[in-house]
Amino acid sequence: MDAFYASVSLLTRPELRGLPVIVGGGGTRGVVLSATYEARRSGVHSAMPMMRARRMCPQAVVVAPDFDAYSRASDGVMEVFRSVTPLVEPISLDEAFLDVRGASRRLGGPRQIGEWIRATIADEQGITCSVGVASSKFVAKLASARCKPDGLLVVPPDDVVAFLHPLPVGALWGVGEKTEEVLHRLGLHSVGDLAHTPVPTLTRALGPAAGAHLAALAWGRDERAVVPHEPDKSIGAENTFSTDVDDPAVIARELLRLSEKTAARLRASHQVGRTVSIKVRFADFTTITRARTLPEATDVGRVVYDTAVGLYEALGLQRARIRLVGVRVEGILEAAEQVHQLQLGEREHGWRDAEQAVDRAARRFGAGAVRPATLVRPSGEAQDTPRQAP
DNA sequence: TCTGGGGTCCTTTTGCCC
DNA sequence: TCTGGGGCAAAAGGACCC
Numbered sequence: 001m002d003a004f005y006a007s008v009s010l011l012t013r014p015e016l017r018g019l020p021v022i023v024g025g026g027g028t029r030g031v032v033l034s035a036t037y038e039a040r041r042s043g044v045h046s047a048m049p050m051m052r053a054r055r056m057c058p059q060a061v062v063v064a065p066d067f068d069a070y071s072r073a074s075d076g077v078m079e080v081f082r083s084v085t086p087l088v089e090p091i092s093l094d095e096a097f098l099d100v101r102g103a104s105r106r107l108g109g110p111r112q113i114g115e116w117i118r119a120t121i122a123d124e125q126g127i128t129c130s131v132g133v134a135s136s137k138f139v140a141k142l143a144s145a146r147c148k149p150d151g152l153l154v155v156p157p158d159d160v161v162a163f164l165h166p167l168p169v170g171a172l173w174g175v176g177e178k179t180e181e182v183l184h185r186l187g188l189h190s191v192g193d194l195a196h197t198p199v200p201t202l203t204r205a206l207g208p209a210a211g212a213h214l215a216a217l218a219w220g221r222d223e224r225a226v227v228p229h230e231p232d233k234s235i236g237a238e239n240t241f242s243t244d245v246d247d248p249a250v251i252a253r254e255l256l257r258l259s260e261k262t263a264a265r266l267r268a269s270h271q272v273g274r275t276v277s278i279k280v281r282f283a284d285f286t287t288i289t290r291a292r293t294l295p296e297a298t299d300v301g302r303v304v305y306d307t308a309v310g311l312y313e314a315l316g317l318q319r320a321r322i323r324l325v326g327v328r329v330e331g332i333l334e335a336a337e338q339v340h341q342l343q344l345g346e347r348e349h350g351w352r353d354a355e356q357a358v359d360r361a362a363r364r365f366g367a368g369a370v371r372p373a374t375l376v377r378p379s380g381e382a383q384d385t386p387r388q389a390p
Numbered sequence: 391t392c393t394g395g396g397g398t399c400c401t402t403t404t405g406c407c408c
Numbered sequence: 409t410c411t412g413g414g415g416c417a418a419a420a421g422g423a424c425c426c
Contacts, residue, residue: 024394029392030394048391055391091426093426174424179424232397233399236395237395238395277419277420285393287422291419291420324394324395326395397426398424399425400422403419403420405417407416
């Protein structure tokens with residue numbers, strides 16, 4: 001999709017069409033999530049700090065994100081994709097790879113399929129998208145980027161190298177700021193430069209995996225298949241405070257909220273995880289992580305929380321100024337695969353039962369209907385995260 | 391200028407066992 | 409008892425993507 005969040009937000013705010021619009025968090029610390037092309041003309045782009053974006057484009061209208069609307073639009077778009085082929089690999093809410101080799105007989109060549117998808121999505125969702133067609137995933141991805149917005153570009157197999165080589169190295173999927181800097185220091189600016197560099201030079205500079213990978217991509221070699229639905233490897237939640245926090249009680253309360261949120265998502269997806277990790281970002285933006293692997297996988301918020309707090313306390317911080325905390329559960333398995341080892345003298349009912357009861361209450365009365373008392377704040381107290389009404 | 395939240399993957403370090 | 413190294417898994421850090 002083109003400028004997905006911004007385009008979907010404009011559906012309910014048609015009076016803003018044609019204006020520079022930025023979608024981003026209302027607070028002072030947010031970044032740009034999406035911007036219309038009118039705003040991009042002023043240099044605004046996603047991931048840019050909101051403060052800077054407002055300065056660059058003071059006339060822009062800033063709207064808060066509406067993730068429910070984006071999620072609904074995404075469902076509609078993915079449904080269109082799946083009507084073409086079951087081989088759909090979503091990359092995010094607004095983007096997916098489709099392997100259309102098996103659909104040609106029914107729907108015509110890739111160009112016709114692409115145009116049909118574009119027309120159908122414009123018709124059903126009222127937003128534009130761009131389609132790249134190629135014989136590999138990453139060339140298709142670059143092709144779609146090149147024809148944005150509202151475009152379609154087919155790169156036939158014989159044209160791949162000619163298409164790639166003039167592009168800047170930073171255009172490659174997997175080359176970000178740091179890697180680009182390393183490549184520039186080697187005097188490599190275009191994909192063609194990269195292609196004509198000995199592989200050992202690249203692996204020395206970037207490591208064996210990245211070096212070999214980029215060398216292959218520079219010649220258009222990419223064998224990765226379109227894989228529908230890979231299982232989750234980790235599930236987590238994190239939060240940046242609106243202002244830095246040095247009160248351990250506030251940190252602990254936030255770890256509790258994030259632990260419960262993460263565990264609830266595990267239970268909802270019938271999954272459990274073995275490793276609990278926390279993330280702490282200090283006021284100066286340095287970030288650390290700490291992890292502990294449990295004897296047995298869990299989906300219980302209290303277990304996640306106890307582990308997370310233990311990890312935090314083990315840091316031995318003394319009123320450090322904290323910007324962000326996060327909780328993540330890794331080593332995920334299907335709950336059905338997990339066999340619970342019974343202990344002698346174990347209580348018959350525990351936190352798991354309590355939390356399942358909370359899940360049932362939440363389904364009937366809404367998320368947050370029942371929650372730990374420490375997370376129920378006196379009215380009027382400042383909140384760091386907007387929350388549903390109790 | 392001041393940097394979100396959801397993730398994945400890779401590399402290096404560390405601790406343990408033999 | 410000390411020293412060293414290989415193998416392995418877990419932990420930690422960092423780059424990257426949308």
